[in-house]
Amino acid sequence: MDIDLNKFRTFFSADHWAAAAGVVIDSVQEDLVQCSMEITGVHRNAGGGVQGGAIFTLADLAFAVHSNLDMVCGADVGITVGQSCSISYLKSTRGRRLIARSVCLSKGKNMAVYRISVSDDLGISIAEMIGNGFTTAPK
Secondary structure, three states: OOOOHHHHHHHHOOOHHHHHHOEEEEEEOOOOEEEEEEOOHHHEOOOOOEOHHHHHHHHHHHHHHHHOHHHHOOOOOOOEEEEEEEEEEOOOOOOOEEEEEEEEEEEOOOEEEEEEEEEEOOOOEEEEEEEEEEEOOOO
């Protein structure tokens, strides 16, 4: 499969929430997608830690990119949307950047399951998410 990183960045630039949060698509491969986000003041909660919603937004975009790999590469399939997601926050970060890595655990015609691991630039595991996707009919 021919994967053009710029094609993914262009398609997902329409995800305004993730773009506003500063999420960047770093790399896209069939077996691994990586996105990252520099931590700024806007990502902080009232207690000074990184807000859970910011971490979820990063993990969710990695999930969206990976689960829509076939569609963005030109396959005649519909868009895959999140059916359910479960995230566990493991530790707070002292780093300056968060990195989300997505791997596919199971993929069928309409349903798929991905594990998204979020770590910081210090190598600390910050969160684990399981995302279940449903692929809609092509338009």
